[in-house]
Amino acid sequence: MSSPKPTKLVGGRIRKKDWEALTTGQPVYTDDIAPENCLIVKLLRSPHAHARIRSINTVIAKKVPGVEAVYTWEDVPQKRFTLAGQTYPEPSAYDRLILDREVRHVGDPVAIIAAETEEAALKAVKLVKVDYEILPAVLDFHTAKDNPVLVHPEENWKVLCEVGADNKRNLVASGCMEEGDPEAVYAACAYKVDETYHTKANQQAMMETFRTWCQKDVYGRLMVVSSTQIVFHLRRILSGALDIPKSKIRVLKPRIGGGFGAKQTSVSEIYPAFVTWKTGKPSKLVYTRYESQIASSPRHEMELRVRAGADKNGKLKVLMVHTLSNSGAYAEHGPTTVGLSGHKSIPLYQTDAYRFSYDVVYTNRMSSGAYRGYGATQGIFAVESAIDELVKKMGDDPVAFRLRNMTREGDKMPAYYGETSLSNKLDACLEKAADMIGWKDKYPRRVLENGHIRGVGLALDMQGSGISGVDVGSVTIRVMDDGGYNMLLGCADMGTGCDTILAQMAADMLDCPLENIAVFSADTDLSPYDSGSYASSTTYITGMACVKCCKELIGKIIATAAEMLDKPADALEFDGEKVFVSDSPDQSVDLHQISYHAQCGSNSPLEATASHFSPTSPPPWMCGAAEVDIDPETGAIKVVEFDAAVDCGTVVNENLARVQAEGGILQGIGMATIEDIVYDEKGRDMSNSFMQYRLPTKEDFGKIRVEFCPSYEPTGPFGAKSIGEVVINTPSPAIANAVENAIGVRFRELPITPEKILTALREKENVR
Amino acid sequence: MNKAVTFTLNGKKITREFPCDLFLLEALREMGCKSVKRGCETSACGLCTVWLDEKPVLSCTTLAVRADGHRITTLEGLQDEARIIGGYLADEGGEQCGFCSPGLIMNILSMEKAFPELNPSEAEIRHYLEGNLCRCSGYESHIRAVTHYFAAKRAERDAGKEETK
Incomplete structure (x- = not known):
């Protein structure tokens, strides 16, 4: 008797394939596997927000015993590049050098020190003497555009794409698009809102800080092992930065201790790569938490003016969004994040007209980067706050208004690149989330016996699934000679579980148990090209590559069997264990025999590689509902319940999808209520540790509950879309809306802290 | 020195x-x-x-x-114990990137001594493990995993009692 057919894995609650290594503490992360003889790399960082280096004296630093090298701006290639991990040609301007004579934010690297021990390296850092000419700094992003002080005055600054950038105006990007006649439609509206919302920079704060080690391999090539989401982009970035051919570089990623987009920028890699390339010796750089807080790739601070108008029947007629985004000292992800602030907020609703315009500016603050949600988070906070403000003016109901005006399945979305929503359960998500939170009983507010006030609020939300027409995912699968499969990936499982999800898909396609799929990721020498794991792309884009790859491989398995059975391929079928003749099932060869046949006297390997890109980026949809508890005596705020309903298409792995949602929601609650990168008047980041930049703990919220309302996305693998980013966007607007419902005060700036609440309540009392 | x-x-x-x-x-x-x-x-x-x-x-x-x-x-030094708790975490998808898992599991194991009745409430679990930060999970999966783990521990203990009777 053959064993029973494996149950279908897609849709199951499957453990992550790496769970045992992770939970027993095996050495699987970058620093755990670094060679013991690595030079320790440390960076001397600028104490000034904007300065020009007159001179650097490294003589004394180099005399410290154990110091191998001290590099300054004079030692590095002078070709500019970007650290943004994006498909070439990158929209982010080429505005970086490994080390620059001009430093542009507090924490900008000034010198690279490599030493045999950490002690020697730290001592040498202190002994590098720098004479700075302090320059005026642009610290307020409102005044950056056309400011006489230029963050990037240099002549070799360069843009590869038309994004409306101009370094002589401190512009990283600018643009405007519209449909219909938004001003005329707005003027004719019976109800209008015109408000400005402000979201702050936030740190991804993944538990594993940025880190990289490098060594030269046996062929003299540079081998880079790094905690990165983007092995292939990183290879290209290093090639440009070091000015050496890509073929001389190999990038690998081991297990990653969290990313959330932070590691879509190559924050730490260029420094040890330069050291190893110059010295020929292994080296490593492990960022301290302090460095990860002050010189990394946080969320773009944005200020968004929203104009929304509705007619007297409660029909939303127009949405206009203007975004001002703070890119900081470098352009990384500036032109693209801002796009999502309009393209993934306005299409939540069907309107007669829209306009989306934006400026992204350079300032002398830490460069911003990619953070889960990538601009959509900021845009949705603004639009979903404005919608509630409009609803209040109209005396309408927040749920009824949204049901009346939301984008539904089959609707065209002009502000979303003209795409049509082919899979959309947003209406079901809204009804489900409202039901879960007990909207009917709790809206708008309740006063508890202890005097605390509770309010409920909700918000709609969307994201994309990959970058349409641009990013590529690829999968290679080989038949092993025991009938199992090697699956080679270039995407990056950073704890999300995509290695497992892709294995589930492959196992279902190939009709085999999950254990038969051995997953490998990622190594630029071995993996097929993949843009990397960002932009909610891996399940949808690489997932489709996996489906295609399996189909192709099955064709090859059958073709090999056809030779063995001397039958035409179209007379054969593959059941996962054997290929048999359709109308004579007794005639068969099993996968072992087929794989051995392919290894002996064969011209065709039993392997397939498939790539996939998508002309569309189908949005996942979601509704989040918050209940907040406010103590009017102290202003203390606690999210006592957050309920969410998510349409991510087919749920490929319920456990992993649920935890993506719960984790994203708590990050969003942190953004809404606690997290803020605060600078002092000299441009120094004061939120430079987990004491000053506090993360939510298990006691900071009541309960997070998640339900799924799956649609079926026809262009996705097994009907799946994405889940990774959509989950972070609803907490900020839902909580702001809940706070207004509780205490009648609208907060248009995040985070909504007890201090701000108490101040607002006092002011309200004084007005009375 | x-x-x-x-x-x-x-x-x-x-x-x-x-x-x-x-x-x-x-x-x-x-x-x-x-x-x-x-x-x-x-x-x-x-x-x-x-x-x-x-x-x-x-x-x-x-x-x-x-x-x-x-x-x-x-x-x-606690590989067998870690594998058992790890299984409960993995059944909820709660280990995610895994970087905080060792510290978390050390503290879950020490909870067994802090709660000899093996019956911590949800509030007690949240409070005891508050110092274990995790950025991936939103913690709910940790709470579910720890709850299930202690339920299994209690069942194991009670089964042991039955046998000694």
Whole structure:
């Protein structure tokens, strides 16, 4: 008797394939596997927000015993590049050098020190003497555009794409698009809102800080092992930065201790790569938490003016969004994040007209980067706050208004690149989330016996699934000679579980148990090209590559069997264990025999590689509902319940999808209520540790509950879309809306802290 | 200045010289206990949790020389226990990136001593494990996993009682 057919894995609650290594503490992360003889790399960082280096004296630093090298701006290639991990040609301007004579934010690297021990390296850092000419700094992003002080005055600054950038105006990007006649439609509206919302920079704060080690391999090539989401982009970035051919570089990623987009920028890699390339010796750089807080790739601070108008029947007629985004000292992800602030907020609703315009500016603050949600988070906070403000003016109901005006399945979305929503359960998500939170009983507010006030609020939300027409995912699968499969990936499982999800898909396609799929990721020498794991792309884009790859491989398995059975391929079928003749099932060869046949006297390997890109980026949809508890005596705020309903298409792995949602929601609650990168008047980041930049703990919220309302996305693998980013966007607007419902005060700036609440309540009392 | 210390690491007696200002976290990683992770420099994240005489301590702020005459336990010395709790976490998808898992599991194991009845409430679980930061999970999966783990522990204990009757 053959064993029973494996149950279908897609849709199951499957453990992550790496769970045992992770939970027993095996050495699987970058620093755990670094060679013991690595030079320790440390960076001397600028104490000034904007300065020009007159001179650097490294003589004394180099005399410290154990110091191998001290590099300054004079030692590095002078070709500019970007650290943004994006498909070439990158929209982010080429505005970086490994080390620059001009430093542009507090924490900008000034010198690279490599030493045999950490002690020697730290001592040498202190002994590098720098004479700075302090320059005026642009610290307020409102005044950056056309400011006489230029963050990037240099002549070799360069843009590869038309994004409306101009370094002589401190512009990283600018643009405007519209449909219909938004001003005329707005003027004719019976109800209008015109408000400005402000979201702050936030740190991804993944538990594993940025880190990289490098060594030269046996062929003299540079081998880079790094905690990165983007092995292939990183290879290209290093090639440009070091000015050496890509073929001389190999990038690998081991297990990653969290990313959330932070590691879509190559924050730490260029420094040890330069050291190893110059010295020929292994080296490593492990960022301290302090460095990860002050010189990394946080969320773009944005200020968004929203104009929304509705007619007297409660029909939303127009949405206009203007975004001002703070890119900081470098352009990384500036032109693209801002796009999502309009393209993934306005299409939540069907309107007669829209306009989306934006400026992204350079300032002398830490460069911003990619953070889960990538601009959509900021845009949705603004639009979903404005919608509630409009609803209040109209005396309408927040749920009824949204049901009346939301984008539904089959609707065209002009502000979303003209795409049509082919899979959309947003209406079901809204009804489900409202039901879960007990909207009917709790809206708008309740006063508890202890005097605390509770309010409920909700918000709609969307994201994309990959970058349409641009990013590529690829999968290679080989038949092993025991009938199992090697699956080679270039995407990056950073704890999300995509290695497992892709294995589930492959196992279902190939009709085999999950254990038969051995997953490998990622190594630029071995993996097929993949843009990397960002932009909610891996399940949808690489997932489709996996489906295609399996189909192709099955064709090859059958073709090999056809030779063995001397039958035409179209007379054969593959059941996962054997290929048999359709109308004579007794005639068969099993996968072992087929794989051995392919290894002996064969011209065709039993392997397939498939790539996939998508002309569309189908949005996942979601509704989040918050209940907040406010103590009017102290202003203390606690999210006592957050309920969410998510349409991510087919749920490929319920456990992993649920935890993506719960984790994203708590990050969003942190953004809404606690997290803020605060600078002092000299441009120094004061939120430079987990004491000053506090993360939510298990006691900071009541309960997070998640339900799924799956649609079926026809262009996705097994009907799946994405889940990774959509989950972070609803907490900020839902909580702001809940706070207004509780205490009648609208907060248009995040985070909504007890201090701000108490101040607002006092002011309200004084007005009375 | 160095000091010679003798201690038990995961059941094995060891004598070593440590610099007096070396923290236990670095010492343990150098001795191959790579499960011990650094997540911050301010005793805020709980990633580096190990046991000093079966009591959880943050190894990032415990001097290595304090180990003298004591028993130090890391997850390397609790592999079977870790695998069991790890299974409960994995059944909820709660380990995610895994970087905080060793510190978290050390503290879940120490909960067994803090709650000898093996019956912590949800509020008690949240409070006891509050110091173990995790950025991936939103914690709900941890709470579910710990709840299921203790339920299984109680069932195991009660089954044992039945047998001895």
